[in-house]
Amino acid sequence: MASITAADQDLSSINSYQPFEYDTGLKVLADSSNLKAVPSKFNYTNQPNALTSDSIPVIDFSALTDPDQRSKAIHDIARACQEWGFFILVNHGIPEELMNAVSKATKEFFDLPEGEKKQYEAKSASDPIKCGNFNVTTTSNQTFTLWRDYLKLYVHPEFHCPLKPKVLREVLLEYSERTRKLARELVEAVSETLELEKQYVDQVLKLHSSFQMFAANFYPPCPQPDQAIGIPPHTDPGLFTFLIHNGVAGLQIQHDGQWFNAESPRNSILVNVADQLEIFTNGRCKSVMHRAVVNSERERMSIVVANGPSSEAVVGPAAPLVKRDGRAFYRPMKYEEYVVSQLTKSRLDGKPILEQMKIHDD
Numbered sequence: 557m558a559s560i561t562a563a564d565q566d567l568s569s570i571n572s573y574q575p576f577e578y579d580t581g582l583k584v585l586a587d588s589s590n591l592k593a594v595p596s597k598f599n600y601t602n603q604p605n606a607l608t609s610d611s612i613p614v615i616d617f618s619a620l621t622d623p624d625q626r627s628k629a630i631h632d633i634a635r636a637c638q639e640w641g642f643f644i645l646v647n648h649g650i651p652e653e654l655m656n657a658v659s660k661a662t663k664e665f666f667d668l669p670e671g672e673k674k675q676y677e678a679k680s681a682s683d684p685i686k687c688g689n690f691n692v693t694t695t696s697n698q699t700f701t702l703w704r705d706y707l708k709l710y711v712h713p714e715f716h717c718p719l720k721p722k723v724l725r726e727v728l729l730e731y732s733e734r735t736r737k738l739a740r741e742l743v744e745a746v747s748e749t750l751e752l753e754k755q756y757v758d759q760v761l762k763l764h765s766s767f768q769m770f771a772a773n774f775y776p777p778c779p780q781p782d783q784a785i786g787i788p789p790h791t792d793p794g795l796f797t798f799l800i801h802n803g804v805a806g807l808q809i810q811h812d813g814q815w816f817n818a819e820s821p822r823n824s825i826l827v828n829v830a831d832q833l834e835i836f837t838n839g840r841c842k843s844v845m846h847r848a849v850v851n852s853e854r855e856r857m858s859i860v861v862a863n864g865p866s867s868e869a870v871v872g873p874a875a876p877l878v879k880r881d882g883r884a885f886y887r888p889m890k891y892e893e894y895v896v897s898q899l900t901k902s903r904l905d906g907k908p909i910l911e912q913m914k915i916h917d918d
């Protein structure tokens with residue numbers, strides 16, 4: 557195979573995920589050995605540097621419930637979704653104690669003995685509880701293991717959670733419920749600016765039975781951060797993804813062809829537009845390309861909630877927008893199929909699934 561340059565890699569994105577056979581988690585490797593170099597299976601030549609910008613949008617959620625500020629707040633959210641596909645959400649109403657409790661319980665899961673976690677090793681992409689590490693094949697045809705251990709759970713409409721640590725179930729139930737409500741209010745805000753009928757949105761996206769995934773990512777310190785990656789460039793499935801972390805930066809987003817550090821104030825939530833919101837808004841909102849880089853000093857943990865439509869919803873561009881735009885820019889697909897394709901599809905034409913959904917002029 558021809559060697560792949562860093563530039564090639566940065567242009568490419570994840571094409572398929574293959575659950576890696578669960579020998580031991582990366583955490584064990586990083587804890588037990590005095591690693592000086594990245595083992596070759598993790599090799600991914602990378603340019604982790606990114607810019608810092610103070611123009612990344614910050615949205616004050618409390619303004620949405622203030623009648624004097626609502627219309628400006630809605631407008632600001634829509635603009636953030638269109639220009640960056642990303643914003644920092646403050647005053648969101650989710651108690652800091654709850655976010656801390658979720659982080660603590662999740663960390664306790666990663667700290668469980670390997671034997672305990674092994675029962676949840678991924679056997680198929682559709683397992684509602686899975687953990688381990690991942691092999692990824694990028695569109696430039698490179699396979700490598702991510703510098704990350706993960707735990708992934710389906711939490712709505714059915715709630716799935718490991719039995720240990722015991723406290724996880726209770727805190728996660730509450731966190732998933734509150735984040736679902738928040739996601740729904742954001743979707744409604746965007747719909748309002750686009751003058752879509754509430755009933756129409758509810759009917760098409762079926763948000764009362766929204767498919768919600770919880771993912772926790774654990775990134776041990778990495779001896780050579782430019783030789784490995786936490787998660788390579790990708791977009792997320794769903795409408796809005798919410799991310800919180802343990803205070804160690806590592807999320808980077810792409811904007812105007814440049815990488816930016818997504819730094820966040822304490823207690824804020826990092827929100828990104830995901831694929832189905834781009835499709836539903838016929839391209840108005842941008843599903844932002846992002847990645848997680850690693851560092852040599854501190855372990856990092858992120859807690860991610862992917863808020864989707866219902867798995868039964870067939871998501872295509874909203875009919876009133878297609879009418880306004882004169883045509884649909886994306887094909888419709890049932891959300892369940894979309895998620896499965898993203899997780900399992902072997903290389904079709906080598907493009908990420910969102911690209912495959914686009915209808916081009918020709």
Ligand code: OGA
Nearest residue numbers: 771773806807848858860
């Ligand atoms: C993800 C993701 C980024 C991070 O889990 O989809 O993009 O910073 N995570 O952990």
Ligand code: NI
Nearest residue numbers: 790791792846
């Ligand atoms: Ni992501």
